[in-house]
Amino acid sequence: MQSEGLLRVTGDDGERTDAARNRRLLLDAAAEIVAACGAEKLTTDAVARRAGVGKGTVFRRFGSRAGLLHALADEAGRSFQQAFMAGPPPLGPGAPPLDRLIAFGEASIGRMLLDGQILRAAEQQGGPDPEHPTQQLVRLHLGMLLRELGVQDPELAAYQLAAFLNAGLLLHLQEHRGMSDARLAASWRVLVTGLAAARDTR
Amino acid sequence: MQSEGLLRVTGDDGERTDAARNRRLLLDAAAEIVAACGAEKLTTDAVARRAGVGKGTVFRRFGSRAGLLHALADEAGRSFQQAFMAGPPPLGPGAPPLDRLIAFGEASIGRMLLDGQILRAAEQQGGPDPEHPTQQLVRLHLGMLLRELGVQDPELAAYQLAAFLNAGLLLHLQEHRGMSDARLAASWRVLVTGLAAARDTR
DNA sequence: GAATAAAACGGACCGTGGTCCGCTTAAGTT
């Protein structure tokens, strides 16, 4: 006994049980393949085969290879999200906004070593998508801190900062240019400090 | 009578005449297709067919679809390069570095309307490539100006600024977020001004 | 426990980027 007019909202998220099961199977299979061969070797065929489902299912569940990678990255990054939204200062709430901004940058940089591969693969597939929920959340967070700092046009400034914190660039600087996390963090500090200072410069 | 040991450096750029001819044919064909249908419709098959050459030739000349698009973008952007390297101030040499930085950002933003489509297509294809000669030139220029300003780690700061000036982001902000060039330019001004101010803040 | 309809499934199929390799052609040599 459960009906909303003609709609059919059954499971937890309105997702049929087999659908939910296959989502998990696919995510697990994908994580295994990435762990074993790297994110760039993750083909939609392979993940479908490994999960024991048809290829079409991959696309119905995740829309695209990029969607699958994003889902994977989001799972990996959920704890990070938790940390900057509700964790202890200075990353979480409680510290002054400038300190939180600095901590956010440092955490993002440090995170790259962990699951930068997935993040990068998710980004480049079909061009970076600034409208992805996770990206929006990041910008929302940055925008809030920038607003607290009194920065002009915090929304746009958030785009600027987020542009630098993307995995493709950060990983490139670390791997191909041999830049240390310390150096990246220092430069980030200068950038946000400058932005904060520009407030009263004009 | 022309030999360098075993090497064979014949034409202008060591490129055989037929090779040079096909490069031009391909670039022209590509430009026509882009003009007619947009950059995203540019397939390697189509450009080869239109130029009257085999598909392999596209890849030997340009390496990839991205390479072709980059070559196209470079041709379109040559005058811009000229302008900021040797043109009149404030974009070209002669003006104070901060003014030149601001002018550079404004010019980049304004340029997007013109050939942003091609630039974006070139970027997203296979992930942005920070090592592409044109990108390197841009960063070299930015780095020089930042150095003159006394910014810490100008090389890395150049990466940060360049990250914001990419076509994918700028076009997204213009098209999907309806941001005016003026607003983008203002935010750019704040960013570089802040960077310049951070010099003596620490 | 039928009946039913929406949702999910699978895998054949297609378009496109990129590779490969046997053939051709341009340039230098004698």
Place this chain on the structure above:
DNA sequence: AACTTAAGCGGACCACGGTCCGTTTTATTC
């Protein structure tokens, strides 16, 4: 002008992302 050789050439071929549609499963109603 004949010869040599590296560069260039073309298009068949392959891999992978993404679509489509006939079939199967799930949840609900009676």
